[in-house]
Amino acid sequence: MLDLTKLALQMQGMSQHLAQEAIASRQRLERVQQLLARAIRRQDVLVEQRREWSDRLGFAAAEPVEPLETMVEVGPAPALHSVVATDGSQMAPNHHEIAYCYLLNVGRVVLHYGQACAPLLDSLPEVVYRAEDLYLSRQWGVRTEEWMGYQRTVLESVVLADLVQEVAGSGAIASGSGVVQPSLLESSPCLAMVDGSLIYWFLEGLPAEARDRILPPILAAWEQIRQLGVPLVSYLSASRSTEALNFFRLESCPYANPDCATHCAGAVENAPCQVFSPLRDSLLWAGSLKPGFRGPLWRSWARILELYEEPQRIYFCYLHVGPEVARVEFPAWVAEDRVLLDWALRLTLAQVQKGYGYPVALAEAHNQAVVRGGDRARFFALLEQQMLRAGLQNIGISYKEARKRGSIA
Structure with a gap:
């Protein structure tokens, strides 16, 4: 039972600490805004530095593919469109229960707007109970609870691709033959949404054999969605990413060449270029973007993306959705197609507006998936x-x- 009287004494110190951190955060924001103003004039030089010294950098810096001062207004969504989303939940195994097993549950949502089509709101459960499945990951030193989360990620992507296939074949965005027609897609676009990052950082710590059981089926599902001509996006609320800010560390580097391995070996986190840590990307763009506008496109150069196929490399931008500045990620085949990108951002912004601050399709997918x-x-x-x-x-x-x-x- 929680003793609130004792807890109140600790809260006083915590509130003072947060007040001090708020002042320090404003100071860091001023520093990075100055770096941004300088980087705008030297963007080409910094991009070249990042490429030349990428193997010597001690941090993951994204690369802007548009001018840093880019601000693009996102238009309204078309009257006719569809949104497909999945989200997952799990029930962990417990040796104290009547049987040792775990449950994966993926919420499925399909919402049609301006069409005489009923929505889909349900979940797809899967029970894992065989010993060869329960203990598969132990050969790689991965706990069953962790492996369960990875398998959920795979299932979310596979189910999403199957849903998009069903919507395309139903005639909502495709012809009766099931072959997607560009003219129909333009009149009634569809969006595939997931929650969380498309950059699976957790794969970095896994052996190759374990990664081969997770990443290939995910990329295959993305390819299935790509073949249908439907944009795929992931939505990150309250993102803690610093990939974009890390690009400005190149501008703040006091050395002629950003060779972290030589100049700052063993002290990357306290390096002289780290003058704005722990500031996040979203805080920087919150000060410059207006509601309904997006910032420049960035290409992520996280090392784990070397395992992705080129069309599936991840790009992202920051979108001011009103209540917050959210990070929106998409594969290269979406970012490099301006029509798909425009659809993706319009429909994403519309979903946030319909959901009063968070995409309604993702919220409903979560509600369908959660195991209470x-x-x-x-x-x-x-x-x-x-x-x-x-x-x-x-x-x-x-x-x-x-x-x-x-x-x-």
Whole structure:
């Protein structure tokens, strides 16, 4: 039980610390705004430096593919359009339950606007219980709980691609033959959305054999979406990324060449170029973008993207959606097609407006996916029934779990 009286004493010190941090954050923001003004005049030089010294940099710096002062107004969404989204949830395995297994649940949402089509709001569950699946990741030193999250990411992408295929084949954005027609797409565009980054940083710490079970099916799903001519975007609210700000570290570097390995070996986090840490990208663009505008496009050069195929390399921009500045990511095949990019941003902004600050399709996908306490209890009740029908005996939770569920306090 939480003692609020004792906690209140700690809150006083915490509030003072946050007030000091707010002042320091404003000072860091002023520094990076000065760097931005200088970098605008030297953008070509800085881009060339990043390319030439990329293997010597101690940080991941994105590269702007448009002028740094770019501000583009995002237009309204067309009256006729569709949005497809997925989001996942999981129920972790527990040795104290009646059976050791885990559950993946992917929420599926298809919303049609201006069309006589019913929405789709449901979820797709998958139970993992076989030993060869439960303990597969242990050969690579990956805990089952972590592997479960990675498998959920794969399932989200595969289900999303299947949904887009169904929408395309239904005639909502395609002809009756199932072959997508550009003219129909232009009159009734479709958007595929996911929550979270398309840059799977967690893959960096995995051995190649483990990565090969995760990344290829995801990229195959993206390719399926690309073949249908539907833009794919990911939406990151309250993004903590610093990839764009890291580009300005090249401008603040006091050395002639940004050779981190030589000049700042072992001290990358406290390097002289790190004058605005821990400021985030979104805070910088919040001061310059107006609601409904996007900033310049950036290409991510995270090392993990070397495993991606070229059309699937990740670009991003910052979009002022009103309540916040959000990071929107998309594969190269979306960023390099101005028509697809325009659709993607228009429909993304419309989704945020319809969702009062967050894309309504993603919010509904999450609500469909989340496994609540009552769902968990019903899941194990159903499992217990099936085990009894199969003739199993002595079914029950551990004494520890039973004691935790019945406190004497």
